[in-house]
Amino acid sequence: MGQLAVTGGTPVRTQGYSRWPIWDEREVEAVTATVRSGRWGGYPEPGPRAAAFASAFAEFHGAKHGICMANGTITLIIALRAAGIQLGDEVIVPAYTFAATALAPMEAGAIPVIVDVDPENYCIDPRAVEAAITPRTRAIMPVHLGSQVADMDAIMDIARRHNLVVIEDCAHAHGARWRDVGVGAVGHLGSFSMQSSKLLTSGEGGIVLTNDDHLAQLCHSLIDCGRPKDPEGKEYTFGANYRLGELQAAILGVGFSRLAEQTATREANAAYLDEALSEIDGVRVLRRDPRITRRACYEYIFAIDPQAFAGAAHEQVCEALSAEGIPVWQGYPAMHNYDLFRPGMSRHPIAQLYADRFDFSKLQLPEATRAAESEAVWLNQRVLLGDRAGVDQAVEAIRKVQRHAHELTA
């Protein structure tokens, strides 16, 4: 029996952290009122509750339009289709993200070109983006990950110079701001997921933001079976039904009323955690970019040096921290090793059509690989949503695991 909870010792924290999602009677009342209204579905699109939520959420991010959709994968696909992505086009995506970011271009008929991330913030590396551009490149999809925002100045500059569309994947960044502009409103289109674990949730759901009237019209049309949304009612698209239901929109409306305050709480605790972690040898805090003027923390990522943890794999460190009562995990695999993505990929029509352009074995992605395989630790937002004592215990647990790391490798 050791000192660490994972080897039989006493955990640092036993009472858990905040539950998620947070809800109260207001959600129950909003859903009840929606049921009583008899207006449950998203047709005619948009439903009144979806429209009200979409405009409030868009305004919060400084975007002109918000279009609610069924989930945060469809939002990416629809954004790509609205942007005019065609068969065989290339879309540049980061190697360190959820599978949906790379699947979406394929579903839109395009080829995801997977590039490495910046080790300072684990978001897409603009230098890698620039190096990956070919005459077939049409779009860049940065993902704001790990309580960070990708370098949107550099990405927008590249996009302007090469005439590319930028679609921000903001599934982990509701409410974040880059130079005082909300994420999703910096690029041409922004995509958010409202799946159960996300910072704002209705169980399933998503929204696209844009400042462009025509792109917004196309998004509305593409999710509403292709019905025209232009003022003359002439512009049909080849769409299907990806509308959000009104019961979910009702839940989003209430959850949204808590978002600003929850974001502020997490941001303050994240700043405190930055300071505390930067005092631990062998723990690296990711870049604190002053251009991020509001930080949204879905997963707070920090990096460990395995040597400072007796050579333990970060997976073992994460298991040990979990056993101490701290909700962490080792995060996504690098895209070229992604089980969720890879086995079915060879059966995807786009991968079959362009088999020669889908050889992931040739990819050199050292930074994403290092993050995914040996150094990144993802701490869940629930730790940051509570009080300081809870954050202190997370830090205490990291110190404890480091102190007794030899128990993990013995």
Ligand SMILES: Cc1ncc(COP(=O)(O)O)c(C=O)c1O
């Ligand atoms: C980065 C990223 N993009 C897109 C998605 C897809 O969102 P959804 O699960 O709502 O389809 C997710 C979901 O976890 C995600 O993490």
